Amino acid sequence: MDLGRAAQTVYTMWLREMIRFSRSKSRIIGALATPLFFLVILGTGFSSAFQVKGGGTFDKSYLAPGLIGMSVLFASLMGGVSIIWDREFGFLKEILIAPVSRFFVALGKAVGGVTTAMIQGVLIMIIAWFIGIHYVSFWGVLAGIGVMFISGIGFIGLGIAIASRIESHEGFQMVMSFLTMPLVLLSGAFFPIANLPGWLKVLVYANPLTYGVEALRYFLLGKSFISIWLCIAVLVIFSIAMISLGGKLFGKMRA
């Protein structure tokens, strides 16, 4: 297949995600509400009750990068796993029967999903800014959007890989609860990761979302516990690995 067809395939799948996204306004509002509740309520509650070890009050801006990371995770994982719905409602057959490369179909789906994830992440970033969270610089914000993109691609690849293997949409609920909650809770989105006990530290460091959240924290707030270069390296490797896996498993998928 030539490059033009490949690009058109990716664009077509992206376009479809965009049209669907623009028609699901209630879903967008729902997706924004959860992290904002966390930010406002947990943020206020935490800062009135806790002090960070080593001095200083807990700042609610600490939560913002974590919640942006969380919404990117939810949106992109959902975007990948939505293939299950495509199969359930039949549209998957339409894609599988088209004379196009499956890999570029998966890639287009991923780029579409990651765009919606980034839109949600950016909206949360903007709303957080309105409620008084300070970002260090404009360039930091742009870099933050880049981080959303890379980690979004990774999680979408994971979602596509899972969706390609799950037989029914019943399995989907289970995967979501066994995957999303641990990923979010073990990412350092809600607590500093500097002084964790050993077992928790291992789990947190094994979690790719940790590096996404830390990278966002670095670019948005100017400080992170894990080195930014390590974060970027892990995220890039994770994304390439996951999108390759997702593309490969999707290629073998049967309608």
Next chain:
Amino acid sequence: MLYAIETSGITKRFEEVTAVNNISISVRPGELFGLLGPNGAGKTTLINMLSTMIEPSGGSALVWGHDVVKEADLVRQNIGVVFQDTTLDDRLTGRENLDLHGRLYGLDGKTRKNRTQDVLSLVELTERADVIVKTYSGGMMRRLEIARGLMHHPHVLFLDEPTLGLDPQTRLHIWDYIHKLNREQGVTILLTTHYMEEADRLCDRIAIIDYGQIVALDTPQELKNMLGGDVITLELEDPEDVGKLCSSYQKDGCVNMVTGKQNEVFITVNNGERQIPHILALSSHAGIPILSVSLRKPTLDDVFIHYTGRAIRDKEVSGMEEVGYKIRSRRK
């Protein structure tokens, strides 16, 4: 290229069952070919293999000159498929569904626009084109799906049970479109159905398929002719007259076969409706009063029974019983 579709000994085995068993068919370009059989006969499996959705376990098939396994992409470019269940994106409008399809098949913007207009008007959906598909009725969705299958000018169109679950009026409509497509646009069509009437009305040739094998293949007319003609049933007032009437018909030679039973006479003839006046004239000439006359044309149902030993509905019923049995045994 002599044939639009040519299979030789194509076979598909799933773990325990052989869904399609050594089927060889040749469909000419421009032909409207029907696969008739009960649910579970292997029709959909055959279409899935021909449309590159699944790979055969044995044998081979060429669609528009391309091998379905080795040249799957070329096959895909040349075919349109309308599956049994909807494969539309119901969150998009009809037009968007068509447009995305055109993009996936590499049509440029101008071609997409023109094609969209053409296929929409063909299935008479132009006015509802910009409405979300979710609000469509079952018949509209099927029409849109046929339209979409035609977007990229396929040479061969596969229709899997195109009127399943539609009301009679919509069914007639869809038959019209299929007919029009085949006659006016010259699209080769392979359709599966378990409706006798559908196969009879639409198809140039029919393959009756049962347990994964072809049991008969010919034009609907020839299939029916093989049964020996139409059956006219005469009901007489007096059973005594039956023998006399039978022999007078035999002597006349206008009938293929005649039998009597109680007060009824069964006559097998060609062109039954044209023979009725003559048959009645003979009886009144013989002075035998007739209470009623009925004419029955052999249907594909009769053909099906002839070849498989049962009506096409029988198997479905037993299929349902099987499901019921499975549910019951699971509860235990």
